[in-house]
Amino acid sequence: MKYIDEFNNPDLARRLLDDIHATATGGPWAMMEVCGGQTHSIIRHGIDQLLPDSVELIHGPGCPVCVTPLEMIDKALEIASRPDVIFCSFGDMLRVPGTGRDLFRVRSAGGDVRVVYSPMDALGIARRHPDRQVVFFGIGFETTAPANAMTVHEARRLGIRNFSLLVSHVRVPPAVEAIMSAPDCRVQAFLAAGHVCSVMGTGEYPQLAERFEVPIVVTGFEPLDILEGIRRTVHQLERGEHRVENAYERAVRADGNPAALRMIEEVFEVTDRAWRGIGVIPRSGWRLTDAFRDFDAERRFDVGGLRADEPRDCRSGEVLQGLIKPHQCEAFGTTCTPRTPLGATMVSSEGACAAYYLYRRLEVPARPVQVQEATTVG
Numbered sequence: 219m220k221y222i223d224e225f226n227n228p229d230l231a232r233r234l235l236d237d238i239h240a241t242a243t244g245g246p247w248a249m250m251e252v253c254g255g256q257t258h259s260i261i262r263h264g265i266d267q268l269l270p271d272s273v274e275l276i277h278g279p280g281c282p283v284c285v286t287p288l289e290m291i292d293k294a295l296e297i298a299s300r301p302d303v304i305f306c307s308f309g310d311m312l313r314v315p316g317t318g319r320d321l322f323r324v325r326s327a328g329g330d331v332r333v334v335y336s337p338m339d340a341l342g343i344a345r346r347h348p349d350r351q352v353v354f355f356g357i358g359f360e361t362t363a364p365a366n367a368m369t370v371h372e373a374r375r376l377g378i379r380n381f382s383l384l385v386s387h388v389r390v391p392p393a394v395e396a397i398m399s400a401p402d403c404r405v406q407a408f409l410a411a412g413h414v415c416s417v418m419g420t421g422e423y424p425q426l427a428e429r430f431e432v433p434i435v436v437t438g439f440e441p442l443d444i445l446e447g448i449r450r451t452v453h454q455l456e457r458g459e460h461r462v463e464n465a466y467e468r469a470v471r472a473d474g475n476p477a478a479l480r481m482i483e484e485v486f487e488v489t490d491r492a493w494r495g496i497g498v499i500p501r502s503g504w505r506l507t508d509a510f511r512d513f514d515a516e517r518r519f520d521v522g523g524l525r526a527d528e529p530r531d532c533r534s535g536e537v538l539q540g541l542i543k544p545h546q547c548e549a550f551g552t553t554c555t556p557r558t559p560l561g562a563t564m565v566s567s568e569g570a571c572a573a574y575y576l577y578r579r580l581e582v583p584a585r586p587v588q589v590q591e592a593t594t595v596g
């Protein structure tokens with residue numbers, strides 16, 4: 219399979235690993251893979267277990283479902299519960315817990331919640347149901363923003379008035395800046411997400427690499443992509459360098475995808491954004507510009523003021539910032555499983571807790587549940 223089998227070649231993987239082992243002599247080095255897709259690939263293929271002890275991979279906040287704030291899930295639940303609404307979303311979002319329920323529960327209570335595979339599918343539903351309000355849950359990083367922007371653009375061009383977007387877009391570079399600025403940050407280098415850079419290019423990274431003196435290596439998602447990213451990062455760390463390197467040349471150009479960038483710029487503007495479990499990161503998100511504000515579901519359904527408090531027993535904020543590994547959370551595999559998730563990181567297909575549960579739970583057994591002694595009331 220072109221570009222799949224080639225990037226799983228065990229002989230090449232061994233050579234890259236040998237190079238990493240021979241080079242990583244001056245650590246210990248801690249590098250963060252930003253993207254949840256990379257985390258899953260690393261855990262699934264056991265890449266972290268093949269590295270020398272001097273190289274640690276820290277899992278970053280790059281899972282779009284995981285970082286969608288609780289209050290945004292609650293806004294989705296509120297809108298989806300309305301009888302005149304068809305609420306459309308990618309499947310991952312349906313099991314993400316909001317305050318007390320999720321979109322599946324809204325659907326089982328009679329809400330018209332539909333899984334779609336692209337925002338254009340949602341626009342098609344709006345065309346077929348002119349008497350209903352159709353809302354698409356527009357979450358994600360720079361990767362999904364162009365398609366969502368294009369859909370809104372198309373809705374306006376076609377004069378479709380019963381379509382709107384619940385926008386929760388986040389941008390990666392401000393998150394990198396926030397992670398590096400935290401006082402307890404241990405990260406010394408980044409494996410940047412290749413698909414994000416295929417849209418945005420690499421232009422935002424040199425000033426971050428310079429300011430925080432960290433190597434940033436743009437990396438793909440197959441095992442050899444990740445090993446090559448780690449190899450280049452280790453070489454920089456050992457030499458005391460901090461440059462931006464592109465190890466995903468087959469997909470990423472320095473200037474990204476200009477057509478996609480034009481579409482984002484026309485429809486969205488940069489805004490401060492809350493990240494679930496982390497808090498507000500300045501200039502880390504997008505919202506619709508004034509010209510497209512009529513398509514803003516928050517405005518249309520007047521849910522902008524909704525606020526929510528994160529549950530205390532979920533430590534996903536620490537997981538997303540690389541402060542703990544998922545199995546170090548007390549709830550991992552006991553009160554929190556993919557069937558009974560307490561946080562989005564356990565339910566998302568890119569979530570770090572889900573990756574550990576899928577591939578590591580037999581190696582990193584969950585902590586036993588603390589059974590509290592029964593007390594007699596009265």
Ligand code: SF4
Pocket residue numbers: 531532533534535537544547548549550551554555559560561562563564571
């Ligand atoms: S294991 Fe569950 S409760 Fe713990 S951080 Fe992950 S999602 Fe939250």
